[in-house]
Amino acid sequence: MSTQVDTDIALPPRSRFHIGDLSLRLVSGLAAVSVFVVLVLIAYKVIDQASAAISAFGLGFLTSTEWNAVTDQFGAADLIWGTVVTSAFALILAVPIAIAIGLFLSELAPRRLRAPVGALVELLAAIPSVVLGLWGILVMGPFLEQHVEPFLSDHFGFIPLFSGTPSNVGVLPACLVLTIMVVPIVASISRELFDSVPGDLKQGSMALGSTRWEMVRSVAIPQVSGGLVAAVILGLARALGEAIAVSQVIGNSLARPSSIFGSADTLASRIANQYQGAATPLQASSLAYLAVILLVFSLVANMSAQLIVRRIRRRMGV
Amino acid sequence: MQRFRRSALLMFAAGTVVLAAACGSGGSSTTTVTAGGGKSSASSKVLTGAGSTLVYPLVSQWEPDYATKAGVTITYGAIGSGGGIDQITARAVDFGASDAPLSADQATACKGCLQIPWALGATVVTYNVKGVPNNLHLTGPVVADMYLGNITSWNDPKIKALNPGVSLPSTKVTPIYRSDGSGDSFVFSSYLSAVSPDFKSKIGASTQPPFSTGTGAAKNSGVAASVQSTDGAIGYVAISYIAADGLNQALIQNAAGKYVTPGVDGIKAAADAVTSVQPDGSIPLVNPPASAATAYPLSTYTYAIVPKSSPKAAELKAFLTYAITDGQQFGPDLGFPPLPSAVVSSDKTEIASIS
Numbered sequence: 001m002s003t004q005v006d007t008d009i010a011l012p013p014r015s016r017f018h019i020g021d022l023s024l025r026l027v028s029g030l031a032a033v034s035v036f037v038v039l040v041l042i043a044y045k046v047i048d049q050a051s052a053a054i055s056a057f058g059l060g061f062l063t064s065t066e067w068n069a070v071t072d073q074f075g076a077a078d079l080i081w082g083t084v085v086t087s088a089f090a091l092i093l094a095v096p097i098a099i100a101i102g103l104f105l106s107e108l109a110p111r112r113l114r115a116p117v118g119a120l121v122e123l124l125a126a127i128p129s130v131v132l133g134l135w136g137i138l139v140m141g142p143f144l145e146q147h148v149e150p151f152l153s154d155h156f157g158f159i160p161l162f163s164g165t166p167s168n169v170g171v172l173p174a175c176l177v178l179t180i181m182v183v184p185i186v187a188s189i190s191r192e193l194f195d196s197v198p199g200d201l202k203q204g205s206m207a208l209g210s211t212r213w214e215m216v217r218s219v220a221i222p223q224v225s226g227g228l229v230a231a232v233i234l235g236l237a238r239a240l241g242e243a244i245a246v247s248q249v250i251g252n253s254l255a256r257p258s259s260i261f262g263s264a265d266t267l268a269s270r271i272a273n274q275y276q277g278a279a280t281p282l283q284a285s286s287l288a289y290l291a292v293i294l295l296v297f298s299l300v301a302n303m304s305a306q307l308i309v310r311r312i313r314r315r316m317g318v
Numbered sequence: 319m320q321r322f323r324r325s326a327l328l329m330f331a332a333g334t335v336v337l338a339a340a341c342g343s344g345g346s347s348t349t350t351v352t353a354g355g356g357k358s359s360a361s362s363k364v365l366t367g368a369g370s371t372l373v374y375p376l377v378s379q380w381e382p383d384y385a386t387k388a389g390v391t392i393t394y395g396a397i398g399s400g401g402g403i404d405q406i407t408a409r410a411v412d413f414g415a416s417d418a419p420l421s422a423d424q425a426t427a428c429k430g431c432l433q434i435p436w437a438l439g440a441t442v443v444t445y446n447v448k449g450v451p452n453n454l455h456l457t458g459p460v461v462a463d464m465y466l467g468n469i470t471s472w473n474d475p476k477i478k479a480l481n482p483g484v485s486l487p488s489t490k491v492t493p494i495y496r497s498d499g500s501g502d503s504f505v506f507s508s509y510l511s512a513v514s515p516d517f518k519s520k521i522g523a524s525t526q527p528p529f530s531t532g533t534g535a536a537k538n539s540g541v542a543a544s545v546q547s548t549d550g551a552i553g554y555v556a557i558s559y560i561a562a563d564g565l566n567q568a569l570i571q572n573a574a575g576k577y578v579t580p581g582v583d584g585i586k587a588a589a590d591a592v593t594s595v596q597p598d599g600s601i602p603l604v605n606p607p608a609s610a611a612t613a614y615p616l617s618t619y620t621y622a623i624v625p626k627s628s629p630k631a632a633e634l635k636a637f638l639t640y641a642i643t644d645g646q647q648f649g650p651d652l653g654f655p656p657l658p659s660a661v662v663s664s665d666k667t668e669i670a671s672i673s
Contacts, residue, residue, distance in 0.1 A: 069525070069527075069528065137547070167492070251533040252497035252533065252535065253533060254534065274498060277399065278400065278526075279421065279424075279525045279526045280421070281427060283526070
């Protein structure tokens with residue numbers, strides 16, 4: 001290998017001025033830095049706005065269920081509850097479906113079907129959330145009220161979560177709308193993950209006499225588990241932060257419901273609903289406090305995803 | 319290759335400059351369009367406003383009329399009363415509009431704002447119960463009990479007693495309220511606070527009353543849609559939404575014991591009965607005295623909110639004067655009765671103090 005870097009034919013000398021290289025470095029560097037700057041500025045501004053509420057309510061804000069613009073008392077407990085319940089429920093429903101779709105598209109579907117079905121799944125992700133919310137109001141809500149919720153309360157009414165009067169808005173429609181939003185994200189990532197499993201591993205497993213299911217369970221899924229966790233966390237982030245579609249179907253209630261048929265509210269939905277036209281300065285600040293909580297939620301979710309991915313990689317020796 | 323890259327970069331730079339220039343000229347051409355026509359003495363020919371959706375139908379009549387008469391373009395964003403107060407507090411617009419007067423906190427934050435009653439409107443109680451006809455009779459305390467969760471079914475004896483001859487089903491009562499800051503919420507909760515001590519102590523009057531039962535929906539249109547899609551719903555909307563969306567209206571008993579149809583006559587009767595202006599410039603109209611036998615009890619003034627000192631003081635004064643005088647002629651057709659003359663004259667004094 002030649003060490004003569006100063007000849008004209010090999011790489012040009014570093015000292016020569018290249019407007020192309022320079023601008024590439026400048027533009028891409030600025031783009032990378034701007035992400036960081038924007039993130040810091042947003043976090044700073046949100047915390048700054050929330051400071052009045054933080055000093056007024058402190059950490060008690062997290063456990064207080066009061067949200068009263070008349071007495072100027074605010075707390076996030078009901079909203080944290082709504083956010084956690086809707087997101088968790090959506091994930092529980094969406095993840096098995098999404099991974100099944102990914103597996104189907106990558107391992108099981110006839111070749112002719114893979115491209116069109118894959119495209120359809122990704123199209124689902126392209127539906128604007130406000131349109132999905134509208135569908136929730138017009139189609140899904142009434143359907144749940146007339147068919148699904150009566151069935152649930154008739155057969156599972158002994159569980160308090162499934163008791164109560166059916167309603168066309170509430171926690172259940174919100175969970176299902178979120179499920180629909182989470183499925184395509186997790187499905188398309190898990191499909192690519194399964195596609196990335198080396199063919200000789202799969203064939204080797206099959207050659208040793210595994211069934212397809214045994215191959216998936218013992219080769220494909222362990223191989224991509226880190227990526228799957230990351231995909232699920234991405235879906236979780238989507239569910240946590242969704243404001244518009246949720247506020248269209250969740251009923252925007254100020255109190256916590258006793259069952260999943262009742263109206264509730266989430267952090268993001270409350271911010272979207274009330275930020276414009278807050279009745280008092282403290283209310284505006286409390287809404288910013290909700291945004292801080294939401295930021296922390298997403299940050300924790302993302303960081304734990306990275307941690308998990310790293311740990312699994314290390315364990316697998318990759 | 320190197321030369322090609324450089325020229326590509328140059329073209330990119332040139333393109334950016336051209337684009338910027340195009341945007342710049344686009345912006346300036348808009349300015350010329352809006353500034354065209356009318357008097358040439360005023361430095362700026364555009365007034366921007368934002369707020370109340372209740373007053374929007376009236377403002378949208380003023381926009382073209384005032385453009386021809388005075389050559390000033392009015393740009394109004396119907397973003398809701400609370401939003402209007404935020405915008406004028408931030409001085410992002412030249413005037414705000416709100417159905418609820420400024421609270422003490424908001425007045426302080428707004429730093430010297432005047433609130434000028436410039437139109438009359440009303441909030442109407444609406445409902446959707448299968449098999450129940452329009453114009454159901456209700457009283458303030460009964461509506462309060464429904465929103466407090468004390469009355470939970472439509473065949474409650476308290477509702478039956480007010481509506482002899484109407485067959486009421488046992489459908490569950492679902493109260494619908496505004497999830498955003500709203501002048502209609504303020505009128506509604508002020509009225510219920512005035513007639514029900516229980517409501518006043520548990521919930522109180524606010525643009526965002528802390529209702530403990532029911533379902534929230536955004537904006538008048540959201541409440542209207544939610545009422546229409548929920549059997550057993552009771553809600554409240556600005557008067558213009560009743561006819562526009564074909565909603566049922568409840569007739570609310572006034573202090574004189576009469577069930578008054580919400581409309582121009584009932585609102586006018588309420589406005590004629592209450593003419594004393596509060597120190598902050600507001601005129602609370604809800605629950606007018608029994609002497610006004612035909613008054614509709616959930617009537618309200620809607621206010622223009624303007625800074626006492628404005629860089630566009632001259633244009634603002636001229637426009638507000640137009641709104642409370644010539645502009646009122648568009649009102650009756652849209653459901654806004656004309657302002658009483660006593661209010662017009664007190665408005666004029668307030669407008670004169672803008673500088």
